[in-house]
Amino acid sequence: MQIDFAILSPYLQTHLHTWKNSLGNHLWQSTIFVILVWLLTLALRKNYARFRYWLWLAASIKFLVPFAPLISLGRGINISNTPQIAHRVISNPAISSAVEQITLPFPQTDVVSNTPALAHHTNLILVGLxxxxxxxxxxxxxxxxxxxxxxxxxxxxxxxxxxxxxxxxxxxxxxxxxxxxxxxxxxxxxxxxxxxxxxxxxxxxxxxxxxxxxxxxxxxxxxxxxxxxxxxxxxxxxxxxxxxxxxxxxxxxxxxxxxxxxxxxxxxxxxxxxxxxxxxxxxxxxxxxxxxxxxxxxxxIMTQTVAQKLGPGRKLMLGVAAILVLCLPVVFGLMHALRVQAQTELANLPQFEVATVKPSHPSDDQQSLLLSPGRFTMENMPIKELIRFAYGLKSEDQLSGVPAWAASDRFDIVAKESESQTQILDKLPGEQRMEQVRLMAQSLLAERFGLRVSHESRELPVYVLVVAKNGSKLTPAAPPPAPPAENEKPGDPPRKTGMHGIRRSGPGELQGMSATIDLLVNVLSHQPDLGNRLVLDQTGLTGLYDWTLKWAPVNAEPGEPEASAGDPSEPALFTALQEQLGLKLESQKAPVDVVVIDRIEKPSPN
Structure with missing residues (x-):
């Protein structure tokens, strides 16, 4: 039987490259281990030689024992059972990248050339080695x-x-x-x-x-x-x-x-x-x-240098070194699993078809975050607010690790959905459509700002929004149906048109346009008058509403001068909510999910 080596060549070349990189990583890890052993023997130079001998023997045996099985063990650990602090540390992109660069300097996969001449040359080099x-x-x-x-x-x-x-x-x-x-x-x-x-x-x-x-x-x-x-x-x-x-x-x-x-x-x-x-x-x-x-x-021999026994400190040092040797490859494998999981989650998120990100003009005063059919718009707002929207955060306390620029620099963002996305989203109920837009915003943040986050649970003081004794005063929104699309079937629900969101017209003035209660509590959670405390919705109201809320702010919004505070003749926020919207705030304590920013970068210009 004859073997066609021309057919087997790509297969063999691919596996030779994988083997080459694996061997390179193993030799690198063994070299680092030898250096660490050398440092330990320097620390034990006044102790008995038999201790140093066993350390050097361990350095030798390391060449026969790769870390790959321990790394595989780490990759197989159930990530959901990882303690929260450890999860945050090992999922930190900076730490993960540094550890991977030190532990595996050679990539696990290599690009194999399809050029016959180059592939033949590469095969000859490998065969020669x-x-x-x-x-x-x-x-x-x-x-x-x-x-x-x-x-x-x-x-x-x-x-x-x-x-x-x-x-x-x-x-x-x-x-x-x-x-x-x-x-x-x-x-x-x-x-x-x-x-x-x-x-x-x-x-x-x-x-x-x-x-x-x-x-x-x-x-x-x-x-x-x-x-x-x-x-x-x-x-x-x-x-x-x-x-x-x-x-x-x-x-x-x-x-x-x-x-x-x-x-x-x-x-x-x-x-x-x-x-x-x-x-x-x-x-x-x-x-x-x-x-x-x-x-x-x-x-x-003649000087009869007296060697010392291992004291508690040196025994502890050797014990810690042994534990690190066994645990670090497992931790690296867990880091790799977390990174793969994060990349998979990001790859599966829905995305906007196109998005523009630009710094806001210094003269802009109006701020808005609006949703309209096929479009998401954020005007003159810091990226911190987009993060809060994307992850459904309702207060400052729910977001940690925000760099100064993300809280101060303001941006204008216009993101558009594809026509097919718009058709699908418009058929969804309001809450499901909002959730899909949040996921697309998460994808935008990851792609344009390099955002990586982790989650923690903390018990925090909160406000609970409930319907006041005399009932809600919100006006239900009734947008007219859009003309039927060409591919729309008679039984499909009508498409909704118009703006959806909350506009801030000035200090102490908010206007809701086909807005959900979830959007209202999100904005309230960011008000200085409430101490930026989280507001939770317990109104039971699930529809879309039009409303206007005016009050006299106690403090100006961050970045605004005190002189820009609203009309002092208006009531306080607590009173305005009850009198104008028929809603009431109650103080409680509750466990709250906190998003921790592990990495974020300024966006590149469009």
């Missing part, structure tokens, strides 16, 4: 296997002398230094005649050093690192870890020998005599007595 890696790995494997086989032959030719603490001791005719050979069942290999070159005390100290290697299973742990060296021989950090492992394991055994009661001078002389008469072990996973920097070791 894989071939170079395979050659390097096989060369190391062959070199170490040959050395191991030579040591194996030396052990086979040696004769059994004794057994110490369960480890067999062999004498060999070779000139290899005393060392431990074997991974599963290590044996102590001594050169024949060594007892004639070292006195009894020196011999005892050297054997104590080797038995420490046996108890610590140093051959096994270093064999794990040798696997890392074969797979990642091209990474400089792997060879740096090798040096540090050999250094720390020898220092750890030196500390154990001195702690067991051997004299420092005798032990140092024993090591120097071994170096004088014998050659170093050729294999790093066959631990000898002369490894690491000999001069530094002798200095440390």
């Amino acid at each position: 894989i071939s170079a890696w395979a050659c390097g790995a096989l060369l190391l494997l062959f070199s170490w296997t040959r050395t191991w086989w030579r040591l194996r032959c030396v052990v086979r030719e040696a004769y059994l002398h004794a057994e110490i603490d369960g480890a067999r001791v062999f004498f060999s005719s070779s000139l290899i230094e005393p060392g431990v050979f074997g991974i599963v069942r290590p044996v102590l290999l001594l050169p024949a005649g060594i007892q004639d070159r070292l006195d009894r005390a020196q011999m005892q100290a050297v054997i104590a050093h080797e038995m420490c290697h046996v108890r610590r299973r140093d051959n096994l742990t270093f064999a794990l690192h040798m696997v890392v060296e074969i797979l990642f021989w091209f990474h400089p950090a792997v060879w740096w870890i090798r040096t540090r492992l050999i250094e720390e394991r020898e220092w750890a055994c030196d500390e154990a020998v001195l702690q067991s009661g051997n004299e420092a001078e005798v032990y140092a002389e024993g090591i120097l005599n071994v170096c004088k008469f014998y050659v170093e072990s050729p294999l790093a996973c066959a631990a000898g007595v002369t490894g690491s920097d000999l001069k530094q070791r002798i200095v440390r």
Whole structure:
């Protein structure tokens, strides 16, 4: 059977690119981990070497253990169960982007060229890199296997002398230094005649050093690192870890020998005599007595530098580091899931067909937020008010994290629906149509202002709007039906025309035009006379109404001089509501949904 590589090429190229980026992220994460381990070992430089050895071993094993499973675990966490504070932190776009840039600098997907010449060139480069890696790995494997086989032959030719603490001791005719050979069942290999070159005390100290290697299973742990060296021989950090492992394991055994009661001078002389008469072990996973920097070791032995135990502070530091290593990938996966969810939600929001956003003219005095068939208009108002409208917020307390410019800079926005959208929306009941317009406003804010928000629940003082004792004085609006459209069926409800909304004609003067009670409580929640307190609707009124409300403001609106306050002959707001609209405000406390702005940017000019 023949395989058409021309057909398989795009498939293979796509997967090779994905594999390349995944490997790049894994190597980057492992490198960062090595740097963190190095910083920890600096903090523990006065403590026992065995602690630093295990840290370096963890840095080595990290190359074999990718963070991908932990990241996948984070992506699978139920986002709805995330605590509110944690949800706000990890969904913050700035934090999420920074963590993703640090954790995954290489994108998960890559653009694969469809140009045959470029695709062929890219394939050749990838094949060349894989071939170079395979050659390097096989060369190391062959070199170490040959050395191991030579040591194996030396052990086979040696004769059994004794057994110490369960480890067999062999004498060999070779000139290899005393060392431990074997991974599963290590044996102590001594050169024949060594007892004639070292006195009894020196011999005892050297054997104590080797038995420490046996108890610590140093051959096994270093064999794990040798696997890392074969797979990642091209990474400089792997060879740096090798040096540090050999250094720390020898220092750890030196500390154990001195702690067991051997004299420092005798032990140092024993090591120097071994170096004088014998050659170093050729294999790093066959631990000898002369490894690491000999001069530094002798200095440390002779000065008898006392290593410290881990205190509570350093134990806490190691515990926190271990928790972070396990938790950070999970948190990153959760961040990624939140970002995907946010992008999906934004992509599913209905959108205006076209929208213009311009700064308001400085001479404009009138403010308005109006809905008409096929059009949404905001005049001379800050973006904060558009956010409040888009998310159905009725008071200042429901919006947090507003930058100064979003509360002061005023904009004119005109957004138009497509004809098909207008036809669909006009057939919806008033509340459903308003909800769709709010969602389109959310989409506009996300697209033009880069708005990202999160939600919190807080218990706040509120006002409740109810019908007064003598009943409502609102006038129901009755807009005439529009002429039937060409594609309109006889049974369809009539289209409504005219303006819908509330116009602010001046300080202390509001005019409702086919406005809902929801729009009224939204405007009332923003009045300084009510302390910008949230107003909730409990009137039970669901229709559209025309009305006019006039009162004498206690304070001017933000940004207006005090001299612009309304007619002082008018009643206070509480009284005006009851006398002119037949509605009443009552004070209560209630849990309130608060929208927190995580990110917002000034819009680019049209």
